Amino acid sequence: MPPIDTDLLALLEERGFVHQHTDADGLRAAFARGPLTAYLGFDATADSLHVGHLQGLMLMRWLQHAGHKPLLLIGGATTRIGDPSFRDSSRPMLDDATIAANMRGIESAFRRYLRLGDGASDAQVVDNADWLDGLGYLEFLNRVGRHFSVNRLLTFDAVRSRLEHSLSFQEFGYTLLQAYDFTELARRHGCTLQIGGADQWANIINGVELSRRQDGPQLYGLTMPLLTTSDGRKMGKSAQGAVWLNAERLAPFDFWQFWRNCDDRDVGRFLALFSELPMAEVRRLGALQGAELNEAKIVLANEATRLGHGEAAAQAAANAARGVFDGAAGLDGLPTLHLAPARLAAGVSLAELAVEAGLAASRSAARRLAAGGGLRLDGVAVSDAEQPLDGTSGEWRLSAGRKQHVRIALAR
Structure with a gap:
């Protein structure tokens, strides 16, 4: 990462991280006085974060590099409620064991993007169950509820959009719980900045306002733009599903491919x-046209995969991609499906393997893929998906179209 020798807020704005802030001049002065403590919150709804969360992690990475301290809050308590902001329906309820497992998976992603520890600018992971689980209802109403007007809360778009469907009293209280989180983090950790997506604006300013009404410290809020791809998809989603950050959920090769196949725009x-490329280089690469733009996409894929999975994984993914498209034999970087020799001997079908490898949703879908010329084995189109896998090489490449590839290898 290049050294930060300029106005940090201006740098974040230039790179596209900033949508709104509660007080630009005050925040800029707070950065200059530094170091400050900033927090970013996640509910534990899955055992991995996805690319849609990566914008926030990268912003926190820039803050840490500038000497500020990131707090990463996992909502062990608020996950049991679910943020209703701009959602059409309630989230499914998760049990405590599932929430705990999800929190472990999420923390593993933090460790790849941020330095965790006990140092002045080391990131810390906190759980709001530590203070919310022991908070009584009447105590909460006295500490928080009396400072907010229901009339005002109903004016927020995040709340009004749910009133068209159904909004439980439990969910309605979520924004107050998040406001209380902010003031509690200010009290416990000296946290003065909350970061979130644009859909969190109302929740963030409620925390800033709560601190003011409680005669607490001056707090600041900063929101990031809600990202969509230029072809209209929500960031973090692909045609094949969520683009997960954890390798257990999505192979590094597929992660690399997501970036390599992004829209030119x-x-x-x-x-x-x-x-973390300097902006001069970003502008140069972004301005390329035609075949040269493909090279810029490879740079993007390499850089994003290096940050998320390490240099070796990024290099292996790039080498595997070259092998796929150049016809080279090396397939080590591809997602691998291990096949027992007994199944090969019994005549396992390509359709069955396509389903197991995630290349097709069902055997009938695999048959349709083959009929359309989209199912390939070692680069050769397969007309009958029900044909058995054969050969003695012990290693095959099964492909769906040009962008999805899986290495099938005999288990040893």
Whole structure:
């Protein structure tokens, strides 16, 4: 990462991280006085974060590099409620064991992007169950509820959008719980900045306002733009599903491929947000046209994968991609499906393997893929998906179209 020798807020704005802030001059002065403590919150709804969360992690990474301290809050308590902001329905309820497992998976992603520890600018992971689980209802109403007007809360778009469907009293209280989180983190950790997506604006300013009404410290809020790809998809989603950050959920090769296959219009924007290249280089790469833009996409894929999975994984993914498209034999970087020799001997079908490898949703879908010329084995189109896998090489490449590839290897 290049040294930060300029106005930090201006740098974040230039790279595309900033949508709104509660007090630009005050925040800029707070950065200059530094170091400050900032927090970013996640509810534990899955055992991995996805690319849609990566914008916030990268912003926190820039803050840490500038000497500020990131707090990463996992909502062990608020996950049991679910943020209703701009959602059409309630989230499914999760049990405590599932929430605990999800929290462990999420923390593993933190460790790849941020330095965790006990140092002045080391990131810390906190759980709001530590203070919310022991908070009585009447105590909460006295500490928090009396400072907010229901009339005002109903004016927020995040709340009004749910009133068209159904909003439980439990969910309605979520914004007050998040406001209380902010003031509690200020009290416990000296945290003065909350970061969130644009949909969190109302929740963030409620925390700033709560601190003011309680005669607490001056707090600041900063929101990031809600990202969508230029072809209209929500960031973090692909045609094949969520683009997970944990390798257990999504192989590094598929992660690399997501960036390599991004829309041409997104290359410059994604390089600014999801790499640490200097902005002069980002602008140069983003301005490339035609075949040269493909090279910029490879730079993006390499940089994003290096940050998320390490240098070796990024290099292996790039080498595997070259092998796929150049016809080279090396497939080590591809996602691997291990096949027992007994299944090979019994005549396992390509359709069955396509389903197991996630290349097709069902055997009938695999048959349709083959009929359309989209199912390939070692680069050769397969007309009958029900044909058995054969051969003695012990290693095959099964492909769905040009962008999805899996290495099938005999288990040893």
